[in-house]
Amino acid sequence: MHITFYGAVREVTGSMHLLSTDQDRILLDCGMYQGRRKTAAEKNRVLPFDPGILTNMVLSHAHIDHSGRIPLITRNGFNGRIYCTRATVDACGYMLPDSAHIQESDAEYLNYKTVRSALSQMRPGEDGHTSKRDLKDIKRLLKKNKHRLNAEVIGEYIKRFHLEGVEPLYTAADADQALKAFEGIPYRSPVTIGNNITCTLFEAGHILGSAVVMIRFGDGGNARTVCFSGDIGRYGKPILRDPASDFDGLGSDVDLMIMESTYGNRDHEPVIDLRPRLKQVLNETFDQGGTVLIPSFAYGRTQELLYVIHELYGAGEVPRMPVYVDSPLATNITKVFGEHPEVFDQETHETFLQQGKNPFAFRQVQFTESVEASMALMREEKPHIVISASGMCEAGRILHHLRYKIHHPRNTILIVGYMANHTLGRRILDQGTAYEASGRKGDPPIVKILNKEYPLKARVVKIGGFSAHGDRNEMLRFLKQSNLKIKRIAVVHGEEDQSLAFADRLKSNGFDAMVPRVGQSLTI
Template identity: 40%
Template sequence: MSIYFYSLGAAEEVTGSKHIIEVDGRMILVDCGAFQGRRAEADEKNRNFEVPADKMDAVVLTHAHYDHCGLLPLLGLKGFNGNIYATPATRDLANIIMMDSARIQARDAEYLQKQARKHGQEFSWRPLYNEQDAINTTNQIITISYRRPTWITPNILLEFFDAGHILGSAMALITVTDGEGNTKKIACTGDLGRKGKAIIRDPEILPPADYIVLESTYGDRLHETTEDALAKLADVATKAIKMNGKIVIPAFAIERTQELVYYFHVLVDRKIIPEIPIFVDSPMAVNATSIFQVHPECYDEATHEAFIKHHKNPFGFNSLRFVTSVEESKSLNEMEGPMIIISADGMCEAGRITHHLANTIGDPCNQILIVGYMAEHTLGRRILNREMEVRIFNQWYNVRAEITQINAFSAHADYQEATDWLQSMDTSGLKRIFMVHGEPEVQVVFKDHLEENGFKSVQIVKYGEHYEL
């Protein structure tokens, strides 16, 4: 039985997750995500699609974030016509993500073409895929609920366990058998979540595995607690009320937006802050929120109690408004504070958030609240680094708004949480940890930490390098 593991994305970097398990020539792809970062560089990487799509036997999708599912339509365009396995909630959310990406690409192409014509320039950029391609991909997704072992090839068994990262997120336990009773178990964490997150359950403890493919996004830092986050969120809201300012929050449309809405609901419900107008300005977030409401199988106990037993909807309280039209979105710029605007894209590279930042970042009465990971070379990272000037829509803006960061909302485990999770498992038979999804200097710190805690065989995965299992 010949088994190899290698990565074609998220190897010594955070985005573009693509990992291949090859068993006696059969190929299983775990995730097929888009690269994010500098626009030109990310676009080039996404176009240089090196996955041998026509040779893949199956795809396993751990969750619906763009850097894990965003290039799935390219597989079909490159010849893959097999099954994509995901949880029911992941299928629904991935459909939204892919369709939204296709629409954004179409709008970008139209805009860039107009700009090129205006300046008498040649224009050759084309979208990676269109809406029909995204629909075709969704039709390839086969849903599997948590803890329902399913054969995805004659000798490969797949079982999903809750990753506690976003709604529907899963860790994939892949069992390879040679038909003679010999097995090897490979666990892929996807993105490992955290205990105590709102709405969703904690990460599950996996059965013993021979190999673990482990994410390392926050392998060099510790997060704040939920109570710390609530206190800081209350401080930010109180300051906005005092200054009549706006709080602009770049947030991913899936999970982070719903989590923030939930926490503001808690603060108002506990009478810690007065009601303050909250605008969720993201059509995708509106659609995603409706999906949250139809997947109670993913809820933690508190959310289950609220929805099922008490019929209280933390996604629909009085001061909350969902913004869908462009006209409504533009009108927010004319409105006086105090108010909270939660908008996508989470890394500030595209979408309506860029317009809100352009309109608020120069006013010291306003606050920009960073609540998630910002990849290198993104506008979000430059704001987080508190650069004095940032460029938005090819114009330079002085940064006068207050920049605040709350780490507790991260959906990724920090180094101690990941270590605690590993130590809670039976790792007596663990042969090696493959470390993916992290910036190189972060991974070195995390590797040292794991080794100090008894995990001696840790491999930082290199792009394209094959590892025999």
């Protein structure tokens, strides 16, 4: 058996590993790279193998950095099945079409800018610049109405003028086709995924439906076991059960553990601090008459925020200001959560379900569907909370909320999750916290949003306890308190410094650990 590491190796996104035997090739995850637009686009378009060689695939969970390139393999020759939990199947039913919509929308917008620039250069005024009237005419020509681009007209101009257009990574039709390959299986129920190869999924505690993947190849004393951690969650958090510790005897001898390291050299705030910290941020912002903007992943983080805000509102600990979930995807994923109470922890059952309450719905929460409603919300000046995608501020409606709110010190940008290098979210976090640490002295930092510069005057606050990833201590706890007997660990899914530091920590605790490089293979 051979394992080749193709993605999320010495970096966080793009999770992808290939397990090969003489007869089968099993893909573990097929994630999308996230980061600088050009670099990510180049990486995402190139698959390191012909998808036609794959037997089947196992998906640890639905986050796009683990699932986002699945439509590429199903479009290019993959004919196997994609095994994951039932909750992950339901979530991907929304996540992948949404990802396709983003790809198509981004391509349309970039093509629109290309055509608009070309037409503008054809209508120079006396001063060499296109007049405002001509610019309005060009925009009117390229749009169906005030908010929608006319992709057909834009495409015609690209062909006519031989301009360099942008193709989406994949389309909505590609995503719909990919969903036909999914097969949901319950936790702790072995399924055959290849010749003499079985797969069993266990609770990872990261997001709804997330799984630790246990793959067993062979029989008896010749059997070999590979365990893929996926993303390991935190302990004692609301909604989901803790990461599994009992692996039903399957982990008695793990030949190779493929282990994530997102927070391999970091400690989170204790989970118990989540509610009081959020209470403090909300009260301080509302006292100033401000709005709290929360860039949040649609899947997992949004629902956890709603859960804790529901608790705070129910206890009367903060003013019950309106809460807007401004993300169609987050709205749909919240429905998925409601359809899978079987994976909730005991606390959620006792606090909400047994009382006949929905943890994620209360009188003050509103789910914003239309673009028009979202644009009206951007201009709202009364105090409120906005939870909007994307979590790293690279796309989605959060960009427009930031444009309207980032320049006023009464507002707060609340960071509640991981921000990868080279993302707008990371720049806002780093520059905003540095400005706060300086006592807000001097000119505020300048950030660019949709190619326009804005002063970062809003407060930037980070609550690390909301992270869905376990920190270095929790990941070590997962390994130590389980019944796993691990021979070797390959550390992946972390920026290089995090992975190397976690590998050193593992070695100091008696584990045989290494950090592979992209394309490197190990033999079992």
